[in-house]
Amino acid sequence: MNHEHNDTHTATKYGEEFWEEFYRDRPQIWTGNPNALLVREVSDLTPGTALDLGCGEGGDAIWLAERGWKVTAVDVSPTAIERGKTRAAGLDITWAAHDLQHDFPEGTFDLVSAQFLHSPNERPNERAEILRRASQAVAVAGRLVIGSHFGMPSWATHRHDMDLPSISQTLEQLALGPNWHVEMAELIFAEAVSPEGEVGERSDSVLRIRRDS
Incomplete structure (x- = not known):
């Protein structure tokens, strides 16, 4: 759920209603390429079972399956x-x-991926609750990989209601026990180009956390 949406008439829509309107607005939303943070953090892992949360049109899922x-x-x-x-x-x-707030997939997985699981009009604590449930779906010796926006692009001027926590805030929200350890926690700055072609910068964060037992 990683796209900004500016239409004020969708401000009170949530969940399926909001995202169905979002996807039906155009025949294709995303490029089809996998998220770069996922590629970076998963390329060295041995393939197993994976759960892709908020998969969108499937770029990450397809990349994982091909590997x-x-x-x-x-x-x-x-x-x-x-x-x-x-x-x-x-x-x-x-x-x-x-x-995902009301209907989470059953089972455990060697990899649980949550890439840019943000929504412009999410309910209070919605993302934190989903991520806590995601951690419960990680198998022993498996990983939870979370890619997040930390700040809006430098050229963005509109208001948003997305939860954009820091790395420490995300870890606090997860409330993981001693049977976990953080393998990667990094704030990343990257170029961001506006729809009008203005070049700016945005900040994202990535967490890769391993469940030991």
């Missing part, structure tokens, strides 16, 4: 799920529509 992961890809938008299925024909991916 041998058995992927479960979930999103609140059935339209996004159908687009992912179409692109991923022949790959070992299970697709499912879930409202």
Whole structure:
């Protein structure tokens, strides 16, 4: 859930209603490429089972499956799920529509990925609750990889209601026990280009956390 949305008429819409309107607005939203932070943090891991939360049109799920992961890809938008299925024909991916705050996939996974799981009008504590549930879905010796926006692009002027916590705030929200250890925690600054072509900078963070027992 990593896209800003400026239409004021969607301000009171949540969950499936908001994201269905978002995806139906255009025939394709994302580039289809995997998120760079996920690629960086997962490329050296041995493939196993993976859960992709907020999979959108499937760029991350497809990249993982092509590298041998058995992927479960979930999103609140059935339209996004159908687009992912179409692109991923022949790959070992299970697709499912879930409202993660109320309907979380069952089972545990060697990798749980939450890349830019933000929403412009999320409910209070929604993201924190989903991430805590995500940590519970990590198998022993598995990883939780969280990519987050930390600040809006430097050229952005509109207001937003997204929860953009720092790395320390995210770890505090997760409230993980001593059976976890942080393998990577980094704030990353990258170039960001506005829809009008203005070049600026944005800050993202990445966490890779391993469950030891």
